[in-house]
Amino acid sequence: MQIILTQDVANLGKAGELVTVRPGYGRNYLVPRGLAVTATLHNKNQLEHERRAIERKVAKERASATEIATRLNGMTLQFERRVGDDEKLFGSVSNRDIADQLKRAGIELDHRVIELDQAIKALGKYEVIVRLASGVHANLKFWVVGKDK
DSSP, X not given: OEEEESSOBTTTBOTTOEEEOOHHHIIIXXXXXXXXXXXXXXXXXXXXXXXXXXXXXXXXXXHHHHHHHHHHHTOEEEEEEOXXXXXXXXXXXXXXXXXXXXXXXXXXXOGGGXXXXXXXXXXXXXXXXXXXXXXXXXXXXXXXXXXXX
């Protein structure tokens, strides 16, 4: 199935590119999320007219992502969690928790752009990579500390 990407998609292509994907991936994931449109003759012709607009949109998103990356690189978050006797957390800190705390700080991100292999279940200082746009990423530092009882 051929599709036209409307946004940059990791490991697939950049906005405005015509790519071939498996039909299920295109129909069930890319098109419903607005990441792509099917490559009909009409859409191919329209793509030529909209290519400049897409390039401007991508440049604007990249500039916004660069600004957010600058803010994130200088930021340190702190999570307070209850801990047991061996300093293991009751619960964990996940990428959703990080996204929620960033939202409270005025930076709204999708939790899926925060690269956290597995939830954090111990006290300490951690660093995660936040992939904001193609080629734009930030290193976010945070502490997980014990909560006073």
